[in-house]
Amino acid sequence: MFNLLYKELRLAAHPNLFIFTALGVLVIVPAYPYGMVFLFGCLAPFITFMYGRETNDIHYTALLPVKKSDTVKAKFLLVILAQITQLMISLPFAVLRLYVLPEGNPAGIEANVAYYGFGFITYAIFNYIFLTYFFKSAHKVGNAFILAIIPASLVVLLMEVIVHFPGFVWLDRVEPSFLVRQLPILFVGIVIYIVSIFAAFKVSVRRFERVDL
Incomplete structure (x- = not known):
């Protein structure tokens, strides 16, 4: 399995995957809609899968002495690795902004x-919509992306807009007392991510x- 993931990183991953993964640093930018970070985390796999389609990566992998399920697993691990790495990269900058930008983020959620x-x-x-639709044919990347990015964008839009309503201002705060209230959202998000x-x-x-390849 490690060899297949190594192959994904060295051969299948488009350079933009690494660039967009590094864009977790955008949480330090003043007055910026930080939800865009997550959309970049969705765009990166799309570009990589599109690149793989053009280079016949799936067909090449099918010629290797591996099971089809391992091919799917390698693609999943690549997507998960990119997304979790993006979040990990953003964390120190999210903490740093508390000190360098204490006035908050007027563009949306903190x-x-x-x-x-x-x-x-x-x-x-x-991930659920994009990956399940893609592996239905192993080549319809564009259709899979359109179907997946619309609901994902709606979640980001909701996140950015809802903090401007009086009853939800606690979602936009960074004080410890408010962070405790936000923990259930993080817990539910992690559970949903793992289950999905x-x-x-x-x-x-x-x-x-x-x-049929």
Whole structure:
């Protein structure tokens, strides 16, 4: 499995995957809609899968002495690795902005606990729709992306807008007392992300087994 993931990183991953993964640093930018970070985390796999389609990566992998399920697993691990790395990169900058930009983010939600919870939900929705649809044919990347990015974008839009309503201002705060209130959102987001990955993997393997390469 490690060899397949290594192959994904060295051969299948488009350079933009690494660039967009590094864009977790955008949470330090003043007056910027930080939800865009998650959309970049969705755009990166799309570009990589599109690149893989043009280079016949799936067909090449099928010629290797591996099971179809391992091919799916390698793609899943690549997407998960990119998204979690993006979040990890953003964390120190989210902390740093508390000191260098104490006035907050007028453009939308702060990079706080609730923000990361919504991020996991955004990734979960995108991954499930995108990956399960892609492995239905192993080449319709554009259709899979359009179907997946619309609901993912709606979650980001909701996250950015809802903090401007009086009853939800606690979602935009970074004080410890408010962060405790936001913890359930982070917990639910992580659970949804994990469950969606396992569910999407099962569906994707089943669909990919039927694909005639």
